[in-house]
Amino acid sequence: MTANEPNGRATGASEVAILEAARDLLAEKGLQGLSMRTVAQRVGVSATAIYHYFENKDELVRRVVQGGFRRFGEYIEDAMRRHPRGSLERVRAVGEAYLQFALENQAYFRVLFSLQHPDPHTLEDLPEGGGYGLLRQAVVDAMQAGTMREIDPDLMVMFLWSLTHGLLTISMACRIEQCPEFEREAVSHTPLELFQAFGPLVREGVLGPAGVASAADEQIVSGGE
Amino acid sequence: MTANEPNGRATGASEVAILEAARDLLAEKGLQGLSMRTVAQRVGVSATAIYHYFENKDELVRRVVQGGFRRFGEYIEDAMRRHPRGSLERVRAVGEAYLQFALENQAYFRVLFSLQHPDPHTLEDLPEGGGYGLLRQAVVDAMQAGTMREIDPDLMVMFLWSLTHGLLTISMACRIEQCPEFEREAVSHTPLELFQAFGPLVREGVLGPAGVASAADEQIVSGGE
DNA sequence: ACCGTTAAGTTAACGGCGTTAACCCAGCCA
DNA sequence: TGGCTGGGTTAACGCCGTTAACTTAACGGT
Numbered sequence: 428m429t430a431n432e433p434n435g436r437a438t439g440a441s442e443v444a445i446l447e448a449a450r451d452l453l454a455e456k457g458l459q460g461l462s463m464r465t466v467a468q469r470v471g472v473s474a475t476a477i478y479h480y481f482e483n484k485d486e487l488v489r490r491v492v493q494g495g496f497r498r499f500g501e502y503i504e505d506a507m508r509r510h511p512r513g514s515l516e517r518v519r520a521v522g523e524a525y526l527q528f529a530l531e532n533q534a535y536f537r538v539l540f541s542l543q544h545p546d547p548h549t550l551e552d553l554p555e556g557g558g559y560g561l562l563r564q565a566v567v568d569a570m571q572a573g574t575m576r577e578i579d580p581d582l583m584v585m586f587l588w589s590l591t592h593g594l595l596t597i598s599m600a601c602r603i604e605q606c607p608e609f610e611r612e613a614v615s616h617t618p619l620e621l622f623q624a625f626g627p628l629v630r631e632g633v634l635g636p637a638g639v640a641s642a643a644d645e646q647i648v649s650g651g652e
Numbered sequence: 653m654t655a656n657e658p659n660g661r662a663t664g665a666s667e668v669a670i671l672e673a674a675r676d677l678l679a680e681k682g683l684q685g686l687s688m689r690t691v692a693q694r695v696g697v698s699a700t701a702i703y704h705y706f707e708n709k710d711e712l713v714r715r716v717v718q719g720g721f722r723r724f725g726e727y728i729e730d731a732m733r734r735h736p737r738g739s740l741e742r743v744r745a746v747g748e749a750y751l752q753f754a755l756e757n758q759a760y761f762r763v764l765f766s767l768q769h770p771d772p773h774t775l776e777d778l779p780e781g782g783g784y785g786l787l788r789q790a791v792v793d794a795m796q797a798g799t800m801r802e803i804d805p806d807l808m809v810m811f812l813w814s815l816t817h818g819l820l821t822i823s824m825a826c827r828i829e830q831c832p833e834f835e836r837e838a839v840s841h842t843p844l845e846l847f848q849a850f851g852p853l854v855r856e857g858v859l860g861p862a863g864v865a866s867a868a869d870e871q872i873v874s875g876g877e
Numbered sequence: 878a879c880c881g882t883t884a885a886g887t888t889a890a891c892g893g894c895g896t897t898a899a900c901c902c903a904g905c906c907a
Numbered sequence: 908t909g910g911c912t913g914g915g916t917t918a919a920c921g922c923c924g925t926t927a928a929c930t931t932a933a934c935g936g937t
Contacts, residue, residue: 440914458768463895475896476915484895515858540825542762543683547827576860578853585819585846586853593818594810600765602772621810628803628811632857633740635801665885688924700925701886709924879937887930894923901916907909 440472442480449491450535457534458541461488488538495532495539500557502528507561513572518565519626522591525558526619529595537599540592562588590625594618665697667705674716675760682759683766686713713763720757720764725782727753732786738797743790744851747816750783751844754820762824765817787813815850819843 448469452461463484467474481487506524510517529536566583569575575583598618673694677686688709692699706712731749735742754761788809794800800808823843 462893464893472914473916474894475917478896479914537767540821541767542821542824543766543768544825547825575858576856582846582849583853583858585822586815586850586858589818589822589850590811590815591818592822593814593816593820595818596765596767596821597810597814597817599767600769600772621807624807625811625814628808628857630857630859631801631863632853632855633800633808633811634855636863638861687922689922697885698887699923700888703925704885881936882934884933885931887928889927889929891926892924895921897918897920899916899918901914903912903914905910905912 440467440470440476440480444470445477445480445487446490446494449487450494453488453491453538454532454534458488458538463487492539495535496557498532499528499539500561503558503561507565512565513568513574515569515574515630518562518569518575518587521562521565522587522622523619525591526595526622529599530618533599536595540596559584559588587629590629591622594621594625665692665695665701665705669695670702670705670712671715671719674712675719678713678716678763679757679759683713683763688712717764720760721782723757724753724764725786728783728786732790737790738793738799740794740799740855743787743794743800743812746787746790747812747847748844750816751820751847754824755843758824761820765821784809784813812854815854816847819846819850 445466449461449466452465452469463474463477466487467477470476477487481490502524503521506520507517510520563580563584566575566580566587570577570580570583595618598621670691674686674691677690677694688699688702691712692702695701702712706715727749728746731745732742735745788805791800791805791808791812795802795805795808820843823846
């Protein structure tokens with residue numbers, strides 16, 4: 428309980444206090460640790476008081492998620508600032524920032540991209556220049572600088588985003604580290620290491636640098652297996 | 653209610669009947685439409701009867717998920733059968749089957765790869781030869797046939813899986829179609845169309861077929877933009 | 878033929894959840 | 908001074924997962 432007034436009445440349950448409590452609770456105990464009652468208790472107020480600020484629980488978590496996307500965008504902005512415009516490194520850094528945010532704020536991220544939301548968020552949930560826009564800018568710059576092939580930038584963005592997001596969500600939903608195929612492997616386990624190992628595939632594709640050797644001239648190129 | 657005996661006692665709540673009811677309920681109303689009580693009602697039995705067959709709700713949905721992965725595997729198996737061993741088409745078909753399953757069984761898929769499970773499933777949840785193993789086989793075959801560069805096959809599988817899974821989960825969590833960046837675009841909206849549009853990027857990478865043209869010789873290669 | 882065990886149900890209840898309804902009261906403005 | 912309003916309260920409803928205690932039908936062994 429926070430400081431109460433002489434009678435049993437509590438104060439200080441501002442909208443932001445509620446949002447902060449909800450955010451912290453989410454980070455600490457995950458989505459199912461966030462109930463109206465626990466949030467209220469942390470703020471020092473009765474559960475129903477929350478309904479003065481938010482229509483219902485859905486709106487509360489939607490607002491929390493919104494704040495999450497904002498912080499997410501900041502991670503990415505920082506990453507971009509650290510690399511020169513038009514460089515491939517900058518594009519890669521955006522991906523790494525994506526991973527970093529997700530891993531440092533797991534409970535958070537799980538909710539941001541939960542598949543359970545009744546109706547999915549449009550990307551305008553994140554602020555205008557948000558993650559998508561930033562990555563897109565990095566991609567357009569790289570294309571203009573000639574460090575990346577020129578195709579529809581939105582297609583390119585979806586490609587990179589899908590790859591990164593997929594890697595992340597797979598590692599969060601499945602414990603690939605302890606799957607037999609991976610145990611015996613030199614392939615590294617952490618999402619970040621995998622992401623970096625993707626580098627050559629992303630740059631040169633599954634066919635390889637010079638296109639794949641046909642079966643006939645295989646031994647010419649690599650000496651056979 | 654199913655056929656009851658003379659007294660108020662119900663029968664016929666076999667384990668599989670419960671699993672089927674849970675599966676159907678999940679497909680019809682999503683995860684939050686699946687409660688012990690609703691499942692029980694559909695089977696025609698009291699809620700607590702379920703505890704004779706399953707330890708708790710978690711185990712029930714885990715079993716449902718298991719069955720889901722099995723069906724998932726069948727989709728992929730079918731796709732592989734329709735294309736020759738070692739072909740890139742076969743690998744692509746696996747990805748398309750992945751999309752197809754997910755889109756035809758959305759509520760299902762949302763739970764299979766929910767980020768909310770207390771502890772994530774190991775891949776052994778799916779039967780031995782399951783999705784991962786099948787894709788891996790297709791990849792190994794393609795490498796041996798020379799239609800794909802030779803690298804660690806598990807890395808390649810994670811790459812392809814991440815890409816496909818990410819595309820899917822992003823489209824399920826965010827309504828990219830109605831995001832301003834996409835509205836004005838010729839880029840198609842459905843996951844399947846996007847997946848197909850990824851083709852060149854997957855094969856040749858973000859650098860392009862012959863590596864990207866440096867700014868200097870750009871016009872030599874493509875005649876400028 | 879009986880008894881004990883077990884499998885498959887039942888009802889009642891507990892505590893937690895989101896949410897609603899009804900009420901309370903300090904502070905402000907006319 | 909009086910009424911409105913914003914921010915709080917308690918009580919209650921119906922749903923949830925789960926537990927406890929009970930009932931009954933069927934079966935196997937002596």
